[in-house]
Amino acid sequence: MTVTTEVNEHSPEKLLTPVLSSFWDAEDAWTLDAYHRHEGYEGLRKALQMPPDDVIAYVKDSGLRGRGGAGFPTGMKWQFIPQGDGKPHYLVVNADESEPGTCKDIPLLFANPHSLVEGIVIACHAIRSNHAFIYLRGEAVPVLRRLHEAVREAYAAGYLGKNILGSGLDLELTVHAGAGAYICGEETALLDSLEGRRGQPRLRPPFPAVEGLYACPTVVNNVESIASVPAIMNKGKEWFRSMGSEKSPGFTLYSLSGHVARPGQYEAPLGITLRQLLDMSGGMRPGHRLKFWTPGGSSTPMLTDEHLDVPLDYEGVGGAGSMLGTKALQCFDETTCVVRAVTRWTEFYAHESCGKCTPCREGTYWLVQLLRDIEAGKGEMADLDKVADIADNINGKSFCALGDGAAAPIASSFKHFRAEYEQHITGKGCPFDPRKSTLWSDQEVDA
Incomplete structure (x- = not known):
């Protein structure tokens, strides 16, 4: 810590x-x-x-x-x-x-x-x-x-x-x-x-x-x-309002994790940027660069290195197309496969769905099946449209926000990294070397 x-x-x-x-x-x-x-x-x-x-x-x-x-x-x-x-x-x-x-x-x-x-x-x-x-x-x-x-x-x-x-x-x-x-x-x-x-x-x-x-x-x-x-x-x-921005005043805890040199809790005014936080934490791990990140945990739409200077307050992050959420800043470098990361998040939401409503219960299950096929190189181009359609039928239509959280990383990854999904399909497999990323466990690499 x-x-x-x-x-x-x-x-x-x-x-x-x-x-x-x-x-x-x-x-x-x-x-x-x-x-x-x-x-x-x-x-x-x-x-x-x-x-x-x-x-x-x-x-x-x-x-x-x-x-x-x-x-x-x-x-x-x-x-x-x-x-x-x-x-x-x-x-x-x-x-x-x-x-x-x-x-x-x-x-x-x-x-x-x-x-x-x-x-x-x-x-x-x-x-x-x-x-x-x-x-x-x-x-x-x-x-x-x-x-x-x-x-x-x-x-x-x-x-x-x-x-x-x-x-x-x-x-x-x-x-x-x-x-x-x-x-x-x-x-x-x-x-x-x-x-x-x-x-x-x-x-x-x-x-x-x-x-x-x-x-x-x-x-x-x-x-x-x-x-x-x-x-x-x-x-x-007045002391509290002296920090942060006009509509998002005060201090807060930013949780910096992932491929950063010094992950941990950084308590700072609302409106600080990820670039400033990375400067404090020693930047990304040596020899690597930022590829994508989440501003508020996996249920918030991902952002890229183009958003390093977005003010980390509710209005700034919202204007960039995401949500500040819990201020969980997960940072991933260029060795990370976006498809694999999104698949793992989707597996989590499918497992944690309470099953009360049909869009979330059925939608997350089928998203996992399709994403696993795409990641393994068994998918087809038509599967990308199916994934996008299922995510759209979950987002805003489920009983609670869990469904929205499951759809967010899919929609945002399609926006920023659709070519990477297509590469998995045309190349019949994942182009990323698991030995160079900390996203894989040793057991998975050996397998």
């Missing part, structure tokens, strides 16, 4: 804005004592002195947008919760991080779990909730243990439980480990799973803000979204 906290005035790293990651490299970073040394729970003290509606307005004015994918304004989502309805309100934190390439929430929870706990208390005060849930991906056992310990410390210190810091707020926090289904990253499927049912997306409306967990008003937020709130409350909305 790469986290740069000390920078030279003239180095590229001066663009970094370590907030959530400012003390990740400390030996006891995950403890309450370490969090207290870095102004921990000061934002909560300020928030509890404000009326709930004022906290919502403050977060809304800060311009904080959801860090889980779509970038919906966090304060506005809180504002949707109906007040005076006589029902319990719930906050659910989506920590089911499972998008291929996305790896920011897990290290955040591992190194700085109290930022999330503090943010949860502030959010629950704002939406008038007395029970919050963290839905964590169950495979992350070390993170689960640290999160349980952080919750225990918070209860012991009076940040959770009855009459928090004398404010009159009572709050119970439950940590729930999911069973590892990708579909449970979709907020309504997550709610079904949390209620003990099979994780499948719900028909909307009603939306979770009206009928969510246990048919009660519910806010579902990403880990990073909630963890960013304490710093905003402590240092001010």
Whole structure:
């Protein structure tokens, strides 16, 4: 894990804005004592002195947008919760991080779990909730243990439980480990799973803000979204807006992975470019160049080296024809076969489809069959039109966004690398040497 906290005035790293990651490299970073040394729970003290509606307005004015994918304004989502309805309100934190390439929430929870706990208390005060849930991906056992310990410390210190810091707020926090289904990253499927049912997306409306967990008003937020709130409350909305762009203000975690010299987490203002991040990370691996990359994980349309200077904010990436998503920057060099990469991603989506809707259930299956044939040199030119047609019949027509995510890499790879697909067909096989790429395992090479 790469986290740069000390920078030279003239180095590229001066663009970094370590907030959530400012003390990740400390030996006891995950403890309450370490969090207290870095102004921990000061934002909560300020928030509890404000009326709930004022906290919502403050977060809304800060311009904080959801860090889980779509970038919906966090304060506005809180504002949707109906007040005076006589029902319990719930906050659910989506920590089911499972998008291929996305790896920011897990290290955040591992190194700085109290930022999330503090943010949860502030959010629950704002939406008038007395029970919050963290839905964590169950495979992350070390993170689960640290999160349980952080919750225990918070209860012991009076940040959770009855009459928090004398404010009159009572709050119970439950940590729930999911069973590892990708579909449970979709907020309504997550709610079904949390209620003990099979994780499948719900028909909307009603939306979770009206009928969510246990048919009660519910806010579902990403880990990073909630963890960013304490710093905003402590240092001010103007401080937060001083970073990033006008429509995408603030700091965020960029997950840089793939064929780069120094992969890791880089916390920087929204609007930084991949070129700048690569300068900080030592560039692509020695002797190689960038071929294609994803701005927000495998479900976002891929971009190429022509997009190195695209501002990495919601508007900039959207204007380039992709989505910022979770800011999972997967970088692939020229040794990578695009057809093979897209086939592997499609296999993942076919495996993780919940099977509820026909376009996704059937479409991803047939995409895998066709792409495997093309990759192996058994395809025909007509298969390319079939793949494009199936992807088009999934995109925007499936029950949830999983289908859209499966179609995105196919459509974008056709746009930028159709000739490479054709080369697999005319050449009766893959032209790339698997021994020169890290995309293949040793077992596959030997075979």
